Amino acid sequence: MLFRILKNSFLKRPKAVFLIFLSVAMGAAVATAFLGIAGEISHKMALELRSYGANILLEPSAVEGGGFLREEDLPKIKTVFWKYNITGFTPYLFGVADFSAGGKKERGVVSGTWFAKQLEVPGEDPSVQGIKGIAPWWEVQGTWPEGPDEAIVGATLAKRLGVIVGKELDATVHGRTQRFRVVGVVTTGGYEEEQLFAPLVTVQSLLQKQGKVSRVLVSALTVPMDEFGKKDPASMSKDEYEKWYCTAYVTSVAKNVEEVMAGSRAKPIWQIASAEGSLLKKLNNVMLLLTVLALVASATAVSTSLMASMAERGPEIALMKAVGADRFQISAIFVGETLIISIAGGVVGYLLGDQLAGIISRTVFNSAITSPLWLFPTAIISALVVAIAGSVAPLRRALLIEPVKVLKG
Amino acid sequence: MLLLAVLAMASSLATALGIVSSSMEKRVAEEVRKYGANLVIIPESARLDVGSGGLNFGVVSEPSYLQQKQVEEALVKSALKAEVSFHLRGALQLKDADIMVEGVNFSDIRRLFPWWQLKGNWPAAGETIVGSDLASRMKLKVGDIVELAGSNNKIPLRVSGIVASGGEEDGLLFMALPELQRALGLDGQLTLVRLMVTAGGDSLKKSASALQMLLPAAKVNEVRQTARTSEGLLAKVKLLMLMVTAVVLVSAGSSVAGTMSTTVLERGKEIGLMKAMGGTRWEVMLIFCGEAAMLGVLGGLAGYVFGSVIAQFITKTVFSASADFIPWFAGISLGVSLFLALLGSIGPMISVFRLDPVRSLRGE
Numbered sequence: 001m002l003f004r005i006l007k008n009s010f011l012k013r014p015k016a017v018f019l020i021f022l023s024v025a026m027g028a029a030v031a032t033a034f035l036g037i038a039g040e041i042s043h044k045m046a047l048e049l050r051s052y053g054a055n056i057l058l059e060p061s062a063v064e065g066g067g068f069l070r071e072e073d074l075p076k077i078k079t080v081f082w083k084y085n086i087t088g089f090t091p092y093l094f095g096v097a098d099f100s101a102g103g104k105k106e107r108g109v110v111s112g113t114w115f116a117k118q119l120e121v122p123g124e125d126p127s128v129q130g131i132k133g134i135a136p137w138w139e140v141q142g143t144w145p146e147g148p149d150e151a152i153v154g155a156t157l158a159k160r161l162g163v164i165v166g167k168e169l170d171a172t173v174h175g176r177t178q179r180f181r182v183v184g185v186v187t188t189g190g191y192e193e194e195q196l197f198a199p200l201v202t203v204q205s206l207l208q209k210q211g212k213v214s215r216v217l218v219s220a221l222t223v224p225m226d227e228f229g230k231k232d233p234a235s236m237s238k239d240e241y242e243k244w245y246c247t248a249y250v251t252s253v254a255k256n257v258e259e260v261m262a263g264s265r266a267k268p269i270w271q272i273a274s275a276e277g278s279l280l281k282k283l284n285n286v287m288l289l290l291t292v293l294a295l296v297a298s299a300t301a302v303s304t305s306l307m308a309s310m311a312e313r314g315p316e317i318a319l320m321k322a323v324g325a326d327r328f329q330i331s332a333i334f335v336g337e338t339l340i341i342s343i344a345g346g347v348v349g350y351l352l353g354d355q356l357a358g359i360i361s362r363t364v365f366n367s368a369i370t371s372p373l374w375l376f377p378t379a380i381i382s383a384l385v386v387a388i389a390g391s392v393a394p395l396r397r398a399l400l401i402e403p404v405k406v407l408k409g
Numbered sequence: 410m411l412l413l414a415v416l417a418m419a420s421s422l423a424t425a426l427g428i429v430s431s432s433m434e435k436r437v438a439e440e441v442r443k444y445g446a447n448l449v450i451i452p453e454s455a456r457l458d459v460g461s462g463g464l465n466f467g468v469v470s471e472p473s474y475l476q477q478k479q480v481e482e483a484l485v486k487s488a489l490k491a492e493v494s495f496h497l498r499g500a501l502q503l504k505d506a507d508i509m510v511e512g513v514n515f516s517d518i519r520r521l522f523p524w525w526q527l528k529g530n531w532p533a534a535g536e537t538i539v540g541s542d543l544a545s546r547m548k549l550k551v552g553d554i555v556e557l558a559g560s561n562n563k564i565p566l567r568v569s570g571i572v573a574s575g576g577e578e579d580g581l582l583f584m585a586l587p588e589l590q591r592a593l594g595l596d597g598q599l600t601l602v603r604l605m606v607t608a609g610g611d612s613l614k615k616s617a618s619a620l621q622m623l624l625p626a627a628k629v630n631e632v633r634q635t636a637r638t639s640e641g642l643l644a645k646v647k648l649l650m651l652m653v654t655a656v657v658l659v660s661a662g663s664s665v666a667g668t669m670s671t672t673v674l675e676r677g678k679e680i681g682l683m684k685a686m687g688g689t690r691w692e693v694m695l696i697f698c699g700e701a702a703m704l705g706v707l708g709g710l711a712g713y714v715f716g717s718v719i720a721q722f723i724t725k726t727v728f729s730a731s732a733d734f735i736p737w738f739a740g741i742s743l744g745v746s747l748f749l750a751l752l753g754s755i756g757p758m759i760s761v762f763r764l765d766p767v768r769s770l771r772g773e
Contacts, residue, residue, distance in 0.1 A: 015757070019671050023664035030660045034653075041649075048645060052444060052638045057575050137633040189449070189630040269575035270524040275443035282440060283646070285727040286433065290426070293719065294657045297422045301664035304415045308671045360652045364645055 002329070006336050016309055021345050023305040027298035028349025028383040033356040034291045036375055040357075042284045044365045046221050049280060050087050051136045054217035055272040056254045061265040068093075068212035069264050071200070075121045076260040077218065081245075082253045083124070085221040088133040090114055091213040093203050099196065101161045101169035108157050109195045110171050112203025112213075115144045115152075131197070134219040138192070141165060142184030148202045151180035154193035158185045171196065171206065178206045218257055218266075222250040224277030250277075302383075303390025306338065310394035317398045318406035327399050334395055338387045346383030350376055412672060412750075416708025417715060419665040420746035423658055424716025424738050429723050430650035431735070436728045437646050438607075438639075443523050446603035447636040448491075448617055450480060450627050474598035475627055483623035489606055489616055494521045495586055496601040499593045502558040503582075508543060510557065510582045512589030521605055525578070529570030534585070536569040542579040544571045555582075559592035613640075662749055669753020673697070680758075685767075697758055701750040709746030713739045 010017050060067030069091075077089055093112040098105060114130035121127075132144060142165040145151055153163060163169050163182050171178050180198055187193065204210050223229075229249040233241060245252050250273040254266035320330055354375075361369035452473040477495060484493060494517035500507045515531055515538075529551040532538055539549050549555065549568055557564045564584075572578055590596050606616050613636050621629040631637075683693050717738075724730055 015674060016671055019667040019674075023667045026660040026664045030657060033656055048642060051641065053634050135634075137637045139633060188634065189632040189636070190634060193630075267573070267575040267579070270526055271445050271522075271574060271576055273575070274524040274526075275440075275445075278443065279437070279440045282727050283437075286429070286723065289723045289727065290429070290653060293422070293425065293723075294653075297418060297657065297661050298664070300418050301415065301661050301668070304418075305664060305668040305671060308412075308668045356656055360649070360656070363652065364649045 002332055002336065005333055006340070009333075009337055010340075017341065020305055020309055021341050021348075023302050024342050024345030024383055024387060025349040025352065027302040027386060028346045028379050029353035029356060030294050030298040030349075031382050032350050032353025032375060032379045033360070034294050034353075035378065036354065036357040036369065036372070037360060038287050038291045039372065040361065040369050041287050042280065043221075044361070044367070045283050046276075046280055047087065048365065049276045050134075050219050050221065052272050052276065053137070053269075054088075054090070054134050054219045055222065055250055055269050055276065056218040056220055056257060057267045057269050058216040058218060058257060058261055058264045059267070060214070061263055067263060068209065068214060069216060069261055071204075071211045071213050073261045074213075074216065075119060077216075077257055078119065078121045078124050078127065080256050080260055082220065082248060082256050085248050085253060086257070087219045087221060088129055089216055089218040090129065090131050090134055091200060091216045093200060093207065093209060093213045094215075095173060095203065095207040095209075097171040097173045097196075097206070099157070099161055099169055099171055101163045101167060104161050106157065106161050110173070110203055110206070111195050111197050112200040112207075113197055114200055115197075134217060135188075137188065139187045140184040141187075142182075145183050145197075145199060147181075148199050149178070149180055150183045151196050151198040152184040152186050153182050153197075154195050155185055155187045156193040157196065158182070169196075173206055174208075176206060176208075178202060216261070216264075218254075220250070220253045220257075221248065222253055222273065222277070223248045224281045225249055225251075225274070299386045299389075302386045306387060306390035307394050310334070310391060310398065313398070314401055314406050318401050318403040321401065322403040322407060330399060331395060334391060334398070335388070338391045339384065342383045342387035343380060345387075346380035349383060350379040353379065412669065412704055413708050413711070415665050415668050416704055416746045416750055417711035419658075419661050419749055420709045420712025420742040421714075421716035421719065422661055422712075423745040424713050424742040425719035425723070426650075426654040426657060427738055427741060428717065428720035428735060430647075430654050432720075432724060433650050434643060434647050436724070436730065438643055439728075441635075441639040441642060442605060444635040444639065445524070445632075446494075446521060446605050447613055447632050447639070448604040448606055448620070449630050449632060450475065450602040450604065450620070450624065451630065452600070453626055453628050474595065474600060475602065477597045477599050479624065479626070480599065480602055483620065487616075487620050487623055489604075489620065491607065491616075492517070492521055492605040494518060494603045495599050496603065497586060497589055497593070497595065497598060498581075498600045499589065499595070501564075501582075501592065503547065503555055506547075508547075508582055509580065510584060510589060512586035513583055514586055515583075518583075521603060522574075522578075524574060526573045527570045528573075529568070532569040532583075532585075535566060537566040538570045538572050538583040539568050540579040540581045540583075541571055541573040543582060544568075557582075557584075557592070559594075562592065564588065564592055658745070662745070665749045666753035666756075669701070669750060670757040673754045673757040681767075694758065697754055698751060701754040702747060705747035705750035706743060708750065709743035710739075712746055713742035716742060 058069065060069055071091065074089070074091055077083075077086060080086070090113055095110050097108065097110040099108050100106075116128050116130045116132040119127050119129045131138065140152060142152075153161070153169075158164070161169060165182055165185060168179055168181050171180060180196065186197070200213070204212065229244070229247065229251065231240075231244070233244055233251070233255070236244060245255070250268040254268050258264055258266035317330060357369050361367060452475050480495075484491065494513060497512040499510055501510045502508075518525070519531065527538070537555065539547075544550070549571075551568055551571060553568045555566050555568060557566060566584060572583070590598065606613060613631055617629045617631050680693055683696070721731065
């Protein structure tokens with residue numbers, strides 16, 4: 001009997017049912033899209049902010065003595081505790097050289113570095129490290145160097161030497177000369193414009209500093225500094241220190257990297273690190289509030305549309321009561337109806353919301369999104385909860401109906 | 410009543426999201442300023458230093474200077490909205506060692522370099538700030554007196570604070586600009602000017618070239634690291650807010666239109682009666698649309714007020730700034746509400762019109 005009533009109530013008024021279904025599905029879609037995206041968005045934004053450049057600087061601890069770091073320690077950066085937070089790093093080796101090209105002579109800085117180096121670390125996924133990854137604001141005319149004797153020249157230096165892409169220039173250090181082919185000219189508006197960038201190995205042999213680097217720039221995902229993070233680690237108790245070490249503050253990641261590089265000290269680059277922290281915190285808060293707003297709104301929309309459809313069914317209920325239905329049976333019919341509609345709406349809404357999240361993520365961040373598995377049950381259950389909550393009030397009113405009054409009109 | 414609430418909710422959502430996302434761009438732009446200057450002015454023949462970290466290769470070329478007066482005049486003429494800080498760098502002797510000293514106005518520094526991690530206090534007259542690397546090299550701490558030797562005189566300064574930034578500042582000693590200009594005998598001269606330009610509408614590149622025209626003896630450089638990245642970030646935030654707003658509006662809107670339709674569908678009897686009494690389609694339509702429009706206007710007004718409150722709340726909690734009160738959003742809010750109300754009632758009404766009044770009155 002219950003089944004027959006339910007079946008007919010769907011088949012006999014398809015429009016009304018469809019409208020409720022639509023609003024439940026839309027509500028569930030918004031909920032799914034927002035929940036799915038809110039978790040990812042802070043991560044995506046953090047990655048986005050990494051394009052401001054490296055936030056940790058590794059230097060030899062004895063700067064004055066002209067100390068160096070060892071190139072062979074570099075792969076260890078990919079094995080530290082915070083390795084998944086480190087999005088990239090680039091070593092540099094600096095030296096002063098005399099450049100000459102086409103009869104012009106200039107004194108300038110030669111930097112050996114990685115541009116986009118394939119790095120294979122045993123036990124870790126292979127990765128590409130270098131300037132290309134951590135300094136996306138470089139505007140290179142031409143191409144990036146690939147061969148050992150190819151180089152990129154800063155725009156100001158190139159102008160002074162009168163070299164353009166495709167030309168060659170000589171760099172002389174203590175009587176040794178290396179010929180570079182200019183494959184690119186870089187504009188940054190910073191000190192890079194005064195330098196020549198060449199592959200690390202070539203510069204090492206030019207400067208006779210085999211296996212050595214002057215500094216390493218590390219780009220890491222970090223959490224904003226809070227009061228606890230600002231405390232001096234030296235004054236912490238053992239438990240506090242552990243907590244500090246296991247939170248991805250820029251200082252603790254720096255400490256972590258410092259430990260694997262022999263003879264180094266790591267400094268946060270505060271210009272990048274502090275601005276990033278506060279910006280990230282604010283963006284996350286906005287998303288959180290918007291998510292709450294969207295959820296509340298879709299819940300209200302769904303429950304009002306349920307109420308609207310229930311409110312008009314007084315005569316039906318009165319008739320059921322008159323022919324002897326008890327409260328339980330009436331509730332069963334209405335709750336059953338709501339359950340079926342909201343489950344169907346939840347499933348459709350989930351599929352729709354998943355697509356929406358994907359579209360947003362693709363257009364804004366150019367990357368796919370993997371929606372977590374728990375989202376499916378959450379979407380359906382939330383659709384159910386909202387639907388049931390929305391039908392409580394009209395159901396209560398329906399149960400209080402006096403059949404005689406209603407049927408008389 | 411229910412309908413009014415739903416319409417008000419939808420339009421308040423539209424208002425709140427609209428206000429938040431339009432003010433979002435401004436707020437984020439303000440946040441992004443914490444990344445520092447986006448334009449630098451240097452003398453034409455000068456070379457930029459090798460960069461962060463105090464790597465010192467000695468003087469590679471003869472120093473050259475900017476005239477402070479010229480720069481100030483050019484800035485006034487160009488009418489750029491910008492925060493400026495003047496820098497002069499030179500070598501002074503401390504305990505017989507050459508150290509790099511930078512002359513700055515500390516009040517500008519506090520605004521343009523919010524990331525400085527300062528131990529101690531900002532300096533008063535006759536005081537100085539020392540970079541952390543330099544401090545540990547020279548074994549200086551807060552409260553010490555340093556005696557700097559210039560070309561002809563000695564300047565005693567008290568160390569009021571030690572700064573760590575992870576950049577080139579760590580290896581420098583900072584003092585007040587006029588004092589350094591006097592000590593070096595370089596009155597009114599500068600080596601570097603940093604600008605934080607609020608790009609109002611036109612891009613930074615345009616501001617840079619406009620300024621370049623006014624300063625032929627200087628070079629105006631765009632700091633790509635902060636400038637370009639910020640532009641990209643702002644565009645992304647804007648796009649994200651737009652998408653989010655669109656998603657919420659479409660879904661809430663369809664839901665509201667659905668509710669609207671449900672109530673109209675249930676009024677078949679009423680329509681039947683009107684028709685039976687001789688109302689033309691047009692008249693019936695007018696009555697219903699009038700009702701819907703009234704609901705829409707009321708809902709829109711309530712929604713605007715409510716939405717502004719929500720937007721205010723969000724901007725206050727997140728950016729601790731008050732949202733702009735944007736009157737023309739009242740129009741949007743009214744429009745959304747009216748549109749939804751009419752959209753929701755027209756669709757079902759058309760199908761109801763096809764009904765035979767006799768049948769709908771008999772309740773079939």
